[in-house]
Structure formats: structure tokens, C-alpha cells
Amino acid sequence: MQNLDELINCRSEQGRKTVEPCSIIIFGASGDLTSRKLVPALYQLFREGQMPAAFRVVGFARREKTDASWRVELRQALDQFSRTKPVEEPAWQAFAANLSYCQGDLTDAAAYQRLAQMLGSFSGGALQRNLLCYLATLPSQFGAIVEQLHQAGLLHKDSPDGWQRVVVEKPFGHDLDSARRLNQELIRFAHERQVFRIDHYLGKETVQNIMMFRFSNAIFERLWNREAIDHVQITVSEQLGVGQRGGYYEEAGALRDMVQNHLLQVMSLVAMEPPVTLEAESIRDEKVKLLKSIRPLRPEDAGKQVVRGQYRSGTIAGAPAPAYRQEPKVNPDSTVETYAALKLFVDNWRWSSVPFYLRTGKRLPLSTSEVRVQFRPTPSVLFAAQCNGGLAPNALTLRLQPNEGISLRFNGKVPGLSLGARPVRMHFGYDAEFGAYTPEAYERLLLDAVAGDATLFIRHDEVETAWGIADSIRHVWEGKPLSDGEFYAAGTWGPVAADELLAQSGHAWRNPQPIK
Ligand code: BG6
Secondary structure: OOOHHHHHHHHHOOOOOOOOEEEEEEEEOOOOHHHHHHHHHHHHHHHHHOOOOOHHHEEEEEEOHHHHHHHHHHHHHHHOOOOOHHHOOOHHHHOOOEEEEEEEEOOOHHHHHHHHHHHOOOOOOOHOOOEEEEEOHHHHHHHHHHHHHOOOOOOOOOOOOOEEEEEEEOOOOOHHHHHHHHHHHHHEEEOHHHHHEOOHHHOOOHHHHHHHHHHHHHHHHOOOOOOOOOEEEEEEOOOOOOOHHHHHHHHHHHHHHHHHHHHHHHHHHHEEEEEEEOOOHHHHHHHHHHHHOOOOOOOHHHHEEEEEEEEEEEOOOOOEEEEHHOHHHHHHHOOOOEEEEEEEOOOOOOOOOOOEEEEEOOOOOEEEEEEEEEEEOOOHHHHHHHHHOOOOEEEEEEEOOOOOOOEEEEEEEEOOOOOOOEEEEEEHHHHHHHHHOOOOOOHHHHHHHHOOOOOOOHHHHHHHHHHHHHHHHHHHHHHHHOOOEEEEOOOOOOHHHHHHHOOOOOOOOOOOOOOO
């Protein structure tokens, strides 16, 4: 008989990915993403013995650097960004021996020839043929990069031997038309199955657990529908403001930055039908079906279903915070939303008339992501009738981050002679159950891209359908100045109109609580 620890270990061994030797080329390697996320993630995978037996990582960027100076830079960044500290020097040295730098302009054909020569100099054919091209660049550069890669013989649609994959970062377009154009550019030189679009929320353990939780627990699975569920709230709140990203954020706003991707992805996992198999295509088919079932927003309903907001100055955790309009690179009259709340309906058999409330914002009181599923109340007789204001409905909260875990709220009798009831909770915490091991999203995503598993990446039709939804909301806001009621003080839970959005249906936001 195996004990629980053995079972957990045995499962994680079984889940080990098969990875072939390959070269990972990071385009835009001087950027933040490489030193904060990508290289720390690759280092962790290496430490844990999950990287292929042979691999190389090539940084491609315009700045003049040598292999040695790039390694020094990355080593310094690792001190700050590594998930495990201190950095283990022998592991780093062994890892760093696989890092090379190729200087070049993204549009210069000669630079790609130098890259091809560099790859050709790596011993072992697989390092020359199996290529993971990570485009950590502006989306406007994707088309030119894949074209140049193709011209240099480094990207083929049907490679006679070896494989080539292209990983792209968000923002994947800024509306439906631009997303379509980007997709067209990419599939000129690569099949859709070679394109891996990242949404880092899908790399989070707790987000992956949504599907596992739903489809492996009979007690919840049979309640997961309109018969039992009253409404669903998805909250992704952040304490941080836009910081140094004002330039980008002025073009994006909360709708493009968070709703179109992370929130709709989480919603599709919460609401989709069970996939036929665990194959990437089956899961992605179900997510697309769900997104397509979201009721299109009619302009006349928009006022009742979407709310935007922008932070004014305020106080967060006792410290003063400036207004969005005072942030660097932000237009002092900007109408860009730093907060968005939506009420969506899914017009399918399972969810008919169940509201899904989604909200996200910067400069809110806490940084948390959670999904709250609120169940229908019991009939108002017996105990409910005895409690002033009725009994609290049952609720299940999936805490995606931080304090990762799940809580179930139900009613219990208050000890004593009266028949008073009050809500009590059952908690599951990842830390307590599995220890503090929580891999960074990029570790999982990079490993999957190397292994060729596309399950946690977004297919072109998912991106496009999600843009269709975001566009319909944007059209409502575009060109309209912000009214007074659309501002909120930094450190509060958003504009008052967001409370009214729920109050219309007798609902109220459940604001995440600080960890005690
Ligand atoms: C990014 C957004 O995609 O997600 C950022 O561009 C946001 O604006 C970030 O801060 C949030 O991610 P996480 O993992 O910190 O919740």
C-alpha cells in the first residue's frame, strides 16, 4: 500500500515530459522578460534535471555583448529573480556553459546568417535542427522575424528532420483585425501546430488545477451548472500601478492587458464542457466553444454590463500612491481604463442565465486572483426563516494566488440553545498539503514548448474569439470621456458603478481578504 507522499511522487515522475535535445533562441534577449522570467525558469528546469540531455540557449538582440558579458548580466539578474535562493554556483556554471549571444538587428538578413552559422557550430545535429524560437519582441516584429528565419533556413513548415517551433508573447494584436493579421503572418512560414502563444496564467499550477478539480470530483461536478450555481465572480486585483509601463499601458488598458487574455482564459476553464480527451486540441476545442457561447454584448446593454474605472491618487498599505494620470509616460488627460468589470452570460445549456462577473484593476487594496462560485440558496423555510436576512449561500473559492488553495463556505449551527446558524469554512492550502513547491508559470510553459505540448498555449481561434468579445466592449468606451463616477481612489475596490453592476441582480462583490 503506497502512502500519500509516495503516490504524489510517483504521479510527478509519471508526468515527466519527454524532451529532445534542442536550441532555444530568444529574440529580444536584452529585454526584461529574458532576465526576469525566461532565463531563471530555464535555470530551474536545468537544476531539476528537466532540460534535455543537450541544449543551447542563444540570446539574439541588437546590443553589443559577448557570450561572457551576457552570462555575467544574467547571473546578476538571477540573484534577484531566481525562485530558489541562493543560486547554486555549480549548477549555474554548468547551465551557463550552454548560453551564447548572437548580436544582430531583427530585420537584418546577415544577422540571421550569423545565427545559422552559430547553430551550425553546435555539435550534435539535434541542436542544429530542433529549434525553439522565442519571440520576446514587439508583435509588430513577429512577421519580419519568422520571414527572416525562413529565409535563413531555420524555420520550415514541414521540416524533413527535426522540429521548429515559434513561441510568441502577448499582446497578441490589439483588436480582432490586428490579431488576424498577426496570425496570417505567422502561418505563412509555420503551421498553426508550430505556433505556441503564451498566456502566462495558464502556466500557473492553480489555474491548471481548475480543470482537474472540476472533472475529478464527483461532488462538485454534478453541481457545476445553472441548477445549483447562482453566479460566478472572477477577480484579478493588483496593488501595483502601471509603474514604468505607462507607454505600453496607454495603448492597452485593463481590457486588452488582462481581460482579453487572462480573465477570459480563467473563465473558459471554469465554464467549459469536459473535453473528449486530454489532448491539446480537445481541450482547446472546448475553450473556444465556451468563448463562442458568451452572449455578444449589444450596444444598448453595454451600460448595464460593463464598467470601467481609472485610479486617482490614494493610499495603499499606508503609502501614498499617485494617480494614473501622473504616472510616467501617461497622458495627463488619459481616458485609458485601469479597471474593468463585466457581467457576462454564457448562452448554452449548462449556464443559461447564470451571470459571470469578471473584474480586474490596478491599485486595488490587495494583489489577489480568485474565482468564487456562489451556489443557490436553500428554500427560505426552516433555518433560513429563523435567521434575520436569511442564511448565507454556500460558496466555493478557488484562490489562484497568493495563499493558493480552495475554501468551501457552508452554514453551521452556533453552539448553544438557540437555532442560530453562521457561515463556517473548510480550507485546502497548497503549502500545507504539497509543501512550498510552486513552479513559476514560465518553467511549465517553457518545458511544454520544448516538449511540443500545446495544451497550455492559446490557439489562433481562441485569441480571435476573445478579441471579438473585448472589441465589443471597447467600442462602448471609445471616444467617451471618463465621468466622475468612473474614477476610484488608489487603495479602494474600484468605482462605485462596479458595485451597482452586481446590485442590479441582488449580488455583491466578495472582496478578497488579506492573509492572516
Ligand atoms: C501581465 C500584465 O500579463 O499580467 C500585467 O501585462 C499584469 O499588467 C500581470 O501585472 C499580472 O500577472 P501576475 O502573474 O502577477 O498575476
